[in-house]
Amino acid sequence: MDDELELNISIPAPSQPRKAAAPARKDGGAKQNGDSGKAPAKPQPRPQANAKTNNGKVAPAQQNGGVKPADRRQQHAKQNAGAPAKQPQQAKPASRGPTQATPKGRRDRPKQQPGKERFKRAAGGRSMDPDDPDELLRADDDDEADDVAAVMGLMAQREAVLREEEQQAAGRGGKGKMRAPAAELEGVVDFGDDDDEGGGGRKRRRLNAPGGGGPGGSNANSGGIKASGRGNFTPGSLIHAAPAAATAAATADGAAADGSKKAKSKTGAEGAATDADGTDGGSTAAWTSLGLAPSLSQQLQTLGFAAPTPIQRAVVPVLLSGRDALVRAQTGSGKTLSYLLPVIHDLQAQQPRISRGEGTYAILLAPTRELCLQVHDVASGLLRRYHWLVAGLLMGGENRAHEKARLRKGVSVLAASPGRLLDHLQSTAAFRTSELRWLVLDEADRLLDLGFEAKLRQITELLNSRAAAGGGQGGGGEEQDGEEEGAEEEVEQADKKAKGKGKGRKGQTGSNSASAPPPTTSPSERRRTVLVSATLHRQLGALAELALRDPAVVGFERQGGGGELLPSTTTLAAATANAAAAGGPAEDPLSSFSLPASLRQTWLEVPAKERLVALAALLRNRTARRRVGGTKVVVFLSSCVGVEFHHHLLGELWSGAAGAPLLPAGCRLLKLHGDMPQAQRTETFAGFAKEGDGVLLCTDVAARGLDFPNVSTIIQYDVPGAPAEYVHRVGRSARMGAAGEAVLLLMPHEVPYVSLLRSRGVMLEQEHLDKLARWLPTPPPEAAGEGGMKRRLKGGASDSGGACAARQLAQHFHRHLSVAVSRDPHAAKLATDAFRSYVRAYATHSGDVKRWFAVRNLHLGHVAHAFCLRETPTAMGSSGAVADRKRRKREAVAAQEQERYKKMKRAAKRIAG
Numbered sequence: 001m002d003d004e005l006e007l008n009i010s011i012p013a014p015s016q017p018r019k020a021a022a023p024a025r026k027d028g029g030a031k032q033n034g035d036s037g038k039a040p041a042k043p044q045p046r047p048q049a050n051a052k053t054n055n056g057k058v059a060p061a062q063q064n065g066g067v068k069p070a071d072r073r074q075q076h077a078k079q080n081a082g083a084p085a086k087q088p089q090q091a092k093p094a095s096r097g098p099t100q101a102t103p104k105g106r107r108d109r110p111k112q113q114p115g116k117e118r119f120k121r122a123a124g125g126r127s128m129d130p131d132d133p134d135e136l137l138r139a140d141d142d143d144e145a146d147d148v149a150a151v152m153g154l155m156a157q158r159e160a161v162l163r164e165e166e167q168q169a170a171g172r173g174g175k176g177k178m179r180a181p182a183a184e185l186e187g188v189v190d191f192g193d194d195d196d197e198g199g200g201g202r203k204r205r206r207l208n209a210p211g212g213g214g215p216g217g218s219n220a221n222s223g224g225i226k227a228s229g230r231g232n233f234t235p236g237s238l239i240h241a242a243p244a245a246a247t248a249a250a251t252a253d254g255a256a257a258d259g260s261k262k263a264k265s266k267t268g269a270e271g272a273a274t275d276a277d278g279t280d281g282g283s284t285a286a287w288t289s290l291g292l293a294p295s296l297s298q299q300l301q302t303l304g305f306a307a308p309t310p311i312q313r314a315v316v317p318v319l320l321s322g323r324d325a326l327v328r329a330q331t332g333s334g335k336t337l338s339y340l341l342p343v344i345h346d347l348q349a350q351q352p353r354i355s356r357g358e359g360t361y362a363i364l365l366a367p368t369r370e371l372c373l374q375v376h377d378v379a380s381g382l383l384r385r386y387h388w389l390v391a392g393l394l395m396g397g398e399n400r401a402h403e404k405a406r407l408r409k410g411v412s413v414l415a416a417s418p419g420r421l422l423d424h425l426q427s428t429a430a431f432r433t434s435e436l437r438w439l440v441l442d443e444a445d446r447l448l449d450l451g452f453e454a455k456l457r458q459i460t461e462l463l464n465s466r467a468a469a470g471g472g473q474g475g476g477g478e479e480q481d482g483e484e485e486g487a488e489e490e491v492e493q494a495d496k497k498a499k500g501k502g503k504g505r506k507g508q509t510g511s512n513s514a515s516a517p518p519p520t521t522s523p524s525e526r527r528r529t530v531l532v533s534a535t536l537h538r539q540l541g542a543l544a545e546l547a548l549r550d551p552a553v554v555g556f557e558r559q560g561g562g563g564e565l566l567p568s569t570t571t572l573a574a575a576t577a578n579a580a581a582a583g584g585p586a587e588d589p590l591s592s593f594s595l596p597a598s599l600r601q602t603w604l605e606v607p608a609k610e611r612l613v614a615l616a617a618l619l620r621n622r623t624a625r626r627r628v629g630g631t632k633v634v635v636f637l638s639s640c641v642g643v644e645f646h647h648h649l650l651g652e653l654w655s656g657a658a659g660a661p662l663l664p665a666g667c668r669l670l671k672l673h674g675d676m677p678q679a680q681r682t683e684t685f686a687g688f689a690k691e692g693d694g695v696l697l698c699t700d701v702a703a704r705g706l707d708f709p710n711v712s713t714i715i716q717y718d719v720p721g722a723p724a725e726y727v728h729r730v731g732r733s734a735r736m737g738a739a740g741e742a743v744l745l746l747m748p749h750e751v752p753y754v755s756l757l758r759s760r761g762v763m764l765e766q767e768h769l770d771k772l773a774r775w776l777p778t779p780p781p782e783a784a785g786e787g788g789m790k791r792r793l794k795g796g797a798s799d800s801g802g803a804c805a806a807r808q809l810a811q812h813f814h815r816h817l818s819v820a821v822s823r824d825p826h827a828a829k830l831a832t833d834a835f836r837s838y839v840r841a842y843a844t845h846s847g848d849v850k851r852w853f854a855v856r857n858l859h860l861g862h863v864a865h866a867f868c869l870r871e872t873p874t875a876m877g878s879s880g881a882v883a884d885r886k887r888r889k890r891e892a893v894a895a896q897e898q899e900r901y902k903k904m905k906r907a908a909k910r911i912a913g
């Protein structure tokens with residue numbers, strides 16, 4: 001659908017602290033740094049001017065402009081070592097002389113703790129933690145250039161924190177730094193602890209804060225959080241630090257995994273698996289044994305990842321060996337880290353160190369904006385230890401000029417959506433990709449769907465041609481960003497440096513690199529390509545031919561007498577041969593899906609005209625089941641306007657019509673779809689992740705990859721277009737071995753869809769609407785005529801008579817609701833548009849499911865009833881917007897005609913007169 005993510009660059013700042021200060025964020029951090037789409041109020045002074053002290057002396061950061069990051073760090077550390085925390089802040093006034101021009105209104109600002117104040121402003125008023133390296137990174141932007149000394153002080157603090165942390169880790173082997181896993185294992189997550197104190201961002205955490213701030217501490221701020229370099233909230237941060245969850249996933253897969261001590265003690269099988277592995281779930285050894293650098297393993301521990309999941313165990317060594325790969329594993333099994341870890345291991349090991357000016361070394365493509373954000377945030381968390389590697393984000397809906405500026409500065413690891421990436425490859429001359437070593441396609445099957453495939457081909461062709469040309473310059477489009485001109489000089493210098501350095505580096509890796517492609521290969525050959533999805537399918541063969549070289553196929557296969565799912569690594573040819581030998585379709589070795597064992601799947605047969613009340617009953621029933629850690633329900637619909645309509649109906653209109661809200665107190669109703677403004681999308685995405693209880697109405701924009709913690713139920717109100725989409729939708733629940741359930745609503749003629757799913761390895765049980773009878777909505781007391789039915793219902797809603805009465809009552813209520821809709825012009829318009837969109841989306845079912853989802857099978861009157869429409873709308877051929885446009889055109893033509901007629905009449909009068 002519409003939901004290709006466009007970009008939003010969120011690039012943690014450079015290692016050079018020459019320019020600081022992000023634009024003031026009003027959204028409390030939910031919005032990304034510098035991506036607010038708002039230009040700074042005034043042109044800001046150039047860094048050179050700002051770096052001068054009162055005496056006109058140049059600040060050390062500039063004197064060292066060309067020094068390697070490591071040397072620079074040492075200098076900063078020397079200058080600031082041992083300085084009290086406020087010392088660098090006190091230096092701030094010196095960096096902005098009293099006579100120096102400052103933006104209006106800032107001259108008279110109180111000068112106490114200027115550094116802290118500035119950071120606070122940059123965070124939109126939030127308190128920021130100077131010990132958090134991300135705060136430093138976030139502070140870099142283009143609109144305010146000052147506070148060199150303050151930034152340097154923070155750099156020094158960061159260095160000190162990292163050094164201290166490394167020393168501590170060396171001393172105790174990383175043990176004791178893990179968050180207590182019990183809470184996560186049980187799904188008991190204290191969301192309040194992870195909430196940001198501001199509106200929407202995550203809570204700031206110290207890497208090694210005194211007073212128990214470390215992940216092992218009891219402090220509320222403790223615990224590994226997946227942190228964005230941009231202040232984005234990372235949904236996964238709430239649960240990922242669950243070493244036990246890894247074990248739970250292993251259990252679900254029937255595969256081996258190690259985990260926390262608590263997890264190990266849970267089952268003998270798990271304990272045996274850990275022992276067999278020879279790793280200790282609480283130490284970095286579990287990660288280093290995969291070939292990962294000790295520093296990266298330590299960072300994983302710091303973030304709370306105790307041990308690899310089965311898919312990570314299988315994938316990491318394969319990618320470290322330099323092979324391309326197709327990775328196919330269940331939803332929620334940890335695929336993101338499985339490709340990010342080899343990428344980061346490889347880049348951190350490059351010698352001499354990578355500098356951001358050299359351009360992009362890894363591109364991580366994802367089909368939706370939210371997924372790009374999520375991948376970027378996970379990458380940022382891992383890169384916190386490697387300040388010379390910069391993560392960035394390109395996605396639709398964001399300011400291109402800001403993106404260009406960041407690309408000019410350089411982004412080492414880039415999460416991007418295909419559309420915006422292609423756009424920049426074609427038009428941003430300073431976007432350097434000649435050093436690209438990794439291309440990862442997350443949700444690769446979706447990226448290969450119609451709509452993305454052509455873009456992907458263009459992207460790979462452009463990358464190949466740039467690599468062959470060796471220059472890495474963009475498609476020649478000249479950038480026209482006057483506001484960003486100032487960045488040019490800096491970038492040119494970085495580019496010069498990069499050219500010199502890049503030559504020396506090709507093919508070189510540090511001593512701790514497990515393996516790397518041979519140094520003699522050309523850039524395009526050196527690039528590793530990884531395709532990842534829970535539902536890779538045969539169309540990928542085409543891409544494999546296009547971009548992959550003898551890829552390893554890593555996933556899970558049913559093996560052994562019990563048909564257990566075990567991790568396996570093979571080749572595409574072998575996978576095809578195996579499938580053929582097993583009687584499966586040889587052309588599609590990946591045709592059947594596997595779902596988490598902890599997921600309970602049911603389907604509910606509901607006649608069209610009862611769909612709405614059945615949805616209401618399901619929501620009431622499921623949100624009434626309180627779970628420790630929160631009760632979250634995700635409802636999938638087929639269109640954006642469908643989401644809008646139901647959000648309005650089940651929220652605002654419901655209370656009026658029913659006399660009480662549909663959802664229990666404290667359970668929020670949220671919406672997410674591709675037609676929402678980006679800021680609102682990001683806010684919902686973060687908000688739902690943080691929410692304790694909530695219901696999210698969404699389109700398939702939320703179907704893939706999103707990692708919302710504690711989703712207890714998935715309701716598929718509108719049937720997904722293809723079985724693969726079913727798998728991704730239900731995969732938002734039951735992640736990492738947690739319990740979850742998925743309910744699919746089917747109209748009677750759609751029931752054969754269940755058999756199709758079964759044939760693809762997806763097993764569902766039937767649930768009956770009558771069992772939900774007592775949750776069906778009833779008319780408000782003032783609505784007359786249902787008293788008798790109510791009494792019968794009281795007598796026994798579960799018996800068939802009671803259930804029947806409840807369904808009649810619900811229909812009575814439904815009519816009541818329809819009246820409310822017809823009286824609300826906004827709701828009535830939404831209902832009509834939603835109905836039309838539903839029918840149009842229904843017509844797009846294709847391939848093997850089309851026969852059950854033909855529009856001719858629909859009783860349009862009943863379907864309209866489910867949208868609270870008392871008449872079936874006509875003009876199905878056009879959407880509301882198109883119909884409006886046509887109407888306006890007709891009116892304009894009529895007005896013109898009338899004007900012409902009047903003119904003719906006047907002319908005729910003149911002639912006659």
Ligand SMILES: Nc1ncnc2c1ncn2[C@@H]1O[C@H](COP(=O)(O)OP(=O)(O)OP(=O)(O)O)[C@@H](O)[C@H]1O
Binds near residue numbers: 236731
């Ligand atoms: N080794 C690990 N230990 C504990 N938690 C982990 C580990 N690896 C990943 N996780 C957590 O598991 C959750 C699911 O991971 P991830 O999003 O990578 O799954 P996925 O396989 O990509 O799912 P999907 O197919 O839906 O995209 C995340 O919250 C992540 O932080």
